[in-house]
């Protein structure tokens with residue numbers, strides 16, 4: 001075997017709370033993550049030379065050593081003393097810099113893919129420990145599913161997820177949001193509307209998506225929506241079109257809405273497409289990285 005193809009899935013947040021900040025600058029969080037069926041395809045090919053080559057259909061991501069995929073390859077090459085060359089093609093479908101962990105999930109897919117290709121036999125937990133060196137969301141992206149993430153996002157407790165029959169409408173406005181700036185704009189001593197994660201987990205367990213939707217909260221939304229009025233505008237459009245609830249994912253600017261009727265989600269998608277180009281209707285997924293074929 002000298003090539004492998006994987007699905008690298010995006011996530012949305014059903015909640016985000018920020019509890020504090022570590023001395024090294026990382027924020028302590030308590031958030032619910034949900035993988036969705038929107039994915040990049042990662043094609044990994046062994047090379048005869050020892051080069052690392054990254055290609056993509058997207059012009060929005062770096063193709064040099066700034067790409068997190070490059071860092072994932074180098075991490076494994078150094079750790080296991082491997083000098084084989086690798087080419088990775090990233091077929092980008094997940095909006096970039098959107099609050100959907102696109103980069104982290106690409107890194108997760110490369111760790112899983114190279115583990116197989118190079119027969120490293122690492123367990124999921126070992127891959128997650130390595131992934132944490134690349135980014136706080138990488139361990140979660142390896143496993144996917146629905147999880148309460150604590151610590152800096154790496155302490156994962158798996159919980160019941162969104163039912164498959166709930167349509168998730170995703171809208172990524174065409175604006176740039178820096179995750180670093182959003183966290184810096186958060187006043188840790190003055191946080192309003194913290195999510196009640198215990199209640200949200202109970203709602204998921206009971207399948208009470210109506211209550212879940214009404215109680216979703218992301219403390220970063222206040223910061224991002226003050227700068228970009230589009231966040232609240234998209235939420236209003238979703239709510240006016242029968243969404244059960246609507247919220248910003250991650251540090252934004254992606255906004256999602258939960259719908260119990262797919263026809264309402266599709267109708268709202270058409271309305272949003274009049275103003276925004278990156279609009280998708282998806283469902284939840286129980287897988288993070290998945291090997292194709």
Ligand code: ATP
Nearest residue numbers: 061067068096097098099100101102103104106250
């Ligand atoms: P998170 O939710 O983990 O904060 P995000 O969805 O906000 O992630 P990404 O799509 O991961 O953001 O992109 C963040 C930055 O990382 C972008 O500015 C992009 O240029 C850079 N980047 C590096 N490698 C990748 C990659 N493979 N895919 C996407 N972005 C990448």
